[in-house]
Amino acid sequence: MEFIAEILQELKNKSLLRDYTAIESAQEPIVRIKGKEYLSFCSNNYLGLANHPLLKQAAIEAIHQYGCGAGASRLVSGTMTLHTALEKKIAGFKGTEAALLFPAGYMANLGALCAIVSKGDIVIGDKLNHASIIDGCRYSGATFRVYPHNDSNKLESLLQKSSVYRRKLIVTDSVFSMDGDIAPLMEIVSVAKKYDALLMVDDAHATGVFGKQGRGLIEHCGLEGQVEIIMGSLSKAIGSIGGFIAGSQQLIDFLKNKARHFIYTTALPPSVCAASLAGLHLIMENTAPMNNLWDNIRYLNSRLSHFSPLIAGESPIFSFLIGSAKDALDISMKLFQNGILIPAIRPPTVPAGTSRLRVSLMASHEKHHLDRFIETLCNIGFLKEKSS
Ligand SMILES: *Cc1c(COP(=O)(O)O)cnc(C)c1O
Numbered sequence: 077m078e079f080i081a082e083i084l085q086e087l088k089n090k091s092l093l094r095d096y097t098a099i100e101s102a103q104e105p106i107v108r109i110k111g112k113e114y115l116s117f118c119s120n121n122y123l124g125l126a127n128h129p130l131l132k133q134a135a136i137e138a139i140h141q142y143g144c145g146a147g148a149s150r151l152v153s154g155t156m157t158l159h160t161a162l163e164k165k166i167a168g169f170k171g172t173e174a175a176l177l178f179p180a181g182y183m184a185n186l187g188a189l190c191a192i193v194s195k196g197d198i199v200i201g202d203k204l205n206h207a208s209i210i211d212g213c214r215y216s217g218a219t220f221r222v223y224p225h226n227d228s229n230k231l232e233s234l235l236q237k238s239s240v241y242r243r244k245l246i247v248t249d250s251v252f253s254m255d256g257d258i259a260p261l262m263e264i265v266s267v268a269k270k271y272d273a274l275l276m277v278d279d280a281h282a283t284g285v286f287g288k289q290g291r292g293l294i295e296h297c298g299l300e301g302q303v304e305i306i307m308g309s310l311s312k313a314i315g316s317i318g319g320f321i322a323g324s325q326q327l328i329d330f331l332k333n334k335a336r337h338f339i340y341t342t343a344l345p346p347s348v349c350a351a352s353l354a355g356l357h358l359i360m361e362n363t364a365p366m367n368n369l370w371d372n373i374r375y376l377n378s379r380l381s382h383f384s385p386l387i388a389g390e391s392p393i394f395s396f397l398i399g400s401a402k403d404a405l406d407i408s409m410k411l412f413q414n415g416i417l418i419p420a421i422r423p424p425t426v427p428a429g430t431s432r433l434r435v436s437l438m439a440s441h442e443k444h445h446l447d448r449f450i451e452t453l454c455n456i457g458f459l460k461e462k463s464s
Contacts, residue, residue, distance in 0.1 A: 091401040102127035114417040117435045123365040124440035125315025131351040138350035146343035154343030162349045174328035181309030182208040184319030187337030193218035198241040202248045228263040235271040244273035250293035251281035256393025261297045276305035284313025314355040369439040383459040396433040404431035410456045
């Protein structure tokens with residue numbers, strides 16, 4: 077067991093040791109840790125639904141009616157009416173024929189990728205794709221190639237050399253989870269068509285955030301019906317937990333039979349499905365929270381424009397690039413001492429030398445929260461007023 081102590085020590089020496097902070101309250105802009113209040117800028121609860129009264133009520137009612145656990149995997153006896161209702165709701169929301177739930181977005185990516193491609197196929201992905209996509213590409217057994225971040229020309233040249241493969245699949249995040257920028261979906265869709273490749277888009281961070289109706293980046297780009305495989309998570313803007321794949325009825329029937337991460341695990345608890353249904357219902361009924369979120373994004377962008385270094389936010393995710401893991405950790409610690417919670421994001425989550433503070437905004441943040449954040453960044457000497 078000595079190797080464990082050695083590895084832990086080595087991580088510590090490199091400022092790469094990770095640990096978590098336990099939060100004693102709900103996922104709101106202000107959270108409590110060890111009895112003290114902190115301003116949180118690191119929750120993916122973009123629309124503030126995780127602690128919404130209607131989601132909580134729906135979950136509680138589902139517990140009264142159906143109990144806690146689902147008791148079995150979906151194909152045995154774990155499928156309850158709330159699972160099928162939620163899948164129908166997701167399909168309606170995403171504008172597809174059908175959808176399939178997974179216990180987490182992570183498993184949706186692994187399950188779909190491993191089912192759709194295997195040895196003899198090629199899967200091509202963006203260099204900055206989420207870890208769950210990268211793992212799915214690796215475990216699938218297909219040939220796995222990456223193109224430089226958002227470089228559709230490089231993607232095209234990889235496809236040009238891919239005619240020997242049985243199936244070709246392109247996979248990309250829609251909003252990149254660590255940089256917060258967005259994929260050039262129009263270009264990717266047209267390249268996919270040109271080379272007869274399948275396209276899978278991970279809409280985890282865009283669902284509930286992008287598009288007039290909050291349906292995601294595909295809606296935002298006017299590309300509905302042009303992406304064969306849409307992946308999403310119910311754990312971010314939807315405020316609950318679970319992952320899904322949305323697509324044609326045939327794709328869903330195929331995944332029910334072939335996706336091991338769907339088949340060999342217990343179904344999501346009914347209460348969680350009820351909360352997701354309520355979250356989706358709220359998003360479809362009322363775009364006010366999404367509009368508040370975008371007000372906050374615009375406000376932070378405009379406040380940051382007076383400072384250097386300038387970080388442009390294209391989404392609720394703002395990345396303040398720092399560089400070394402140690403510096404990122406130090407700044408995160410200083411912010412914590414000043415009542416602000418933003419963990420340092422370090423390798424292997426991001427490439428070496430690009431450690432950062434990753435800020436995510438919520439609809440429920442108020443302007444004075446954002447002001448206090450900027451003030452604190454200035455006070456600790458991280459942000460500097462532009463000289464000219
Ligand atoms: C969070 C995330 C996932 C995983 O979703 P979970 O539901 O949290 O497992 C997948 N892809 C991207 C891009 C993500 O940000």
